[in-house]
Amino acid sequence: MQEISLVPDTIFSILGFSFNNAVLGSFIVTAILAYITIITSKKLTIVPGNLQIAMESTVSIFYTKLFETYNNKDLAKKHAALIVSLFLFVFISNQFSLIPLVQSLTSNGFIVFKTPTAHLSQTIALALIVVGFSHYIGFKMSPLKHIGNYIKIKSIIDIRSPKDIGTAFLDVFLGMLDIVGELAKIISLSCRLFGNIFAGEVMIAVISGMSIYTSFIVPIPFYLISIFSGIIQALVFAYLATSFISGVAVSSKANLFILK
């Protein structure tokens, strides 16, 4: 039976940076993504072919949602670019185990290419990108109002009578809880994606390793569940990223009509 370990194995290291299974797998995913997008963008026609239809509908799922929230074309286009690339990266890397022959390469007994999102480091990086970007957008749009959502100085300044002290105290406490809520967002985004994909791989490894009779036809339902849950988790990740980014951008502006 195979060794199941949470920590990926280092394959080689250059100048002190160590490359492990997950990073090499994500290089392959990036190469596939680049190939698909270059082929699609070379043959753009008015009457679209199949690949162009697929890519356009993927972009429009998130672009229409953002456009309804912002009412501003340029901002929605910029944010949709980030969210659609996150969605495509997570989508393709969840199905990494379907690519044939890649996972048979071994060097010194370690498998060289593994599913990228089955490692906690990769998903934490993606979640940090999403939450960090939303705070950067909020900070750039109006710094004082963005910080004022978390550290509520206004309610302390507005104390007029003894019963306002209770309200001010409650507001400051809720502001602190919001800061903890941001950390919880990072942890929940990363752990949800990691847990689903890693659990799928562990299930298949355990079932294929049980005996020789269960290695061939019995894992098929588990593969189907893995594929389905990979698609759903990619969608959920992108939807949550959309709601985080657009939520912060809308709440940092007084008036929706002057978003720029």
Added chain:
Amino acid sequence: MEAEAIKLLSAGICMGIGSIGPAIGEGMIASKTMEAIGRNPKVADKLFPNMLVAMAVTESTGIYSLVISLIILFVA
């Protein structure tokens, strides 16, 4: 008891108790969706993707307990 035995026992209990809540929640989501589809079958195509997204978010706490039990088994 030795540490190895407690590790195995606690990983099992953690995953067992942690899967009660999400299962109940997802059943509630599915039943409300079925009710709504039964009342108005034309909106079935609009309700189904939203139901899947809601189920995936509800499942997160079950996944958190899975991550904790994996950490107990393999890292500590």
